[in-house]
Amino acid sequence: MRLILLGPPGAGKGTQAQRLVEEYGIPQLSTGDMLRAAVQAGTEVGKRAKAVMDAGELVSDAIVNAIVAERIDQSDCAKGFILDGYPRTLVQADAVEAMLAERGIALDTVIELVVDDKALVGRIVKRAEDAKAAGQPVRKDDNPEVFEERLREYYKKTAPLTGYYYAKGKLKTVDGMASIDAVTAEIGKVLAAAAK
Ligand code: AMP
Numbered sequence: 001m002r003l004i005l006l007g008p009p010g011a012g013k014g015t016q017a018q019r020l021v022e023e024y025g026i027p028q029l030s031t032g033d034m035l036r037a038a039v040q041a042g043t044e045v046g047k048r049a050k051a052v053m054d055a056g057e058l059v060s061d062a063i064v065n066a067i068v069a070e071r072i073d074q075s076d077c078a079k080g081f082i083l084d085g086y087p088r089t090l091v092q093a094d095a096v097e098a099m100l101a102e103r104g105i106a107l108d109t110v111i112e113l114v115v116d117d118k119a120l121v122g123r124i125v126k127r128a129e130d131a132k133a134a135g136q137p138v139r140k141d142d143n144p145e146v147f148e149e150r151l152r153e154y155y156k157k158t159a160p161l162t163g164y165y166y167a168k169g170k171l172k173t174v175d176g177m178a179s180i181d182a183v184t185a186e187i188g189k190v191l192a193a194a195a196k
Pocket residue numbers: 009031032033035052053054056057058059060061064084085086087088092141150
């Protein structure tokens with residue numbers, strides 16, 4: 001199964017992706033996680049991405065497309081994968097199409113998690129508080145100021161992807177305001193219907 005989870009920052013993509021990893025035994029490919037790992041490791045990509053990420057802006061299409069293209073060729077992706085936080089621009093969406101076509105594989109479904117803006121900032125603040133309480137590092141971009149910019153970037157560059165996938169007949173929407181378990185159940189239904 002090859003799936004894209006679409007939705008604004010704080011919509012619950014990462015949480016739901018982790019549950020899908022357990023359920024379907026396919027990996028979660030989070031470009032945010034991969035970029036944070038690159039920043040942490042001090043790689044060339046990490047050095048170029050750090051300031052952009054800290055400002056809540058999007059890293060260049062060329063960088064993220066290259067990271068994903070390399071990642072999907074790894075053996076654990078053979079049976080499928082969940083793209084979380086990627087694609088985020090129309091250029092990236094076209095790149096996904098090309099990447100999959102080159103490999104003779106197709107996308108199954110795109111699930112958009114729909115969440116009110118007002119709820120999002122609260123979730124981000126809570127994520128930062130939870131990380132702190134658990135003694136984990138707090139993301140530099142999980143604060144209300146940077147979050148505003150992340151949301152602006154989302155509406156400007158990522159939201160148009162819903163139309164892109166709708167036109168391809170791939171888009172399914174799920175109410176991301178429901179409880180975590182209810183969202184998981186709804187995603188399960190969408191995936192079961194897509195498998196028929
Ligand atoms: P995330 O963990 O998905 O919220 O991503 C954190 C940050 O990483 C974003 O605000 C961007 O700066 C960067 N990033 C993650 N995925 C992408 C992507 N697909 N395209 C561009 N930038 C990205």
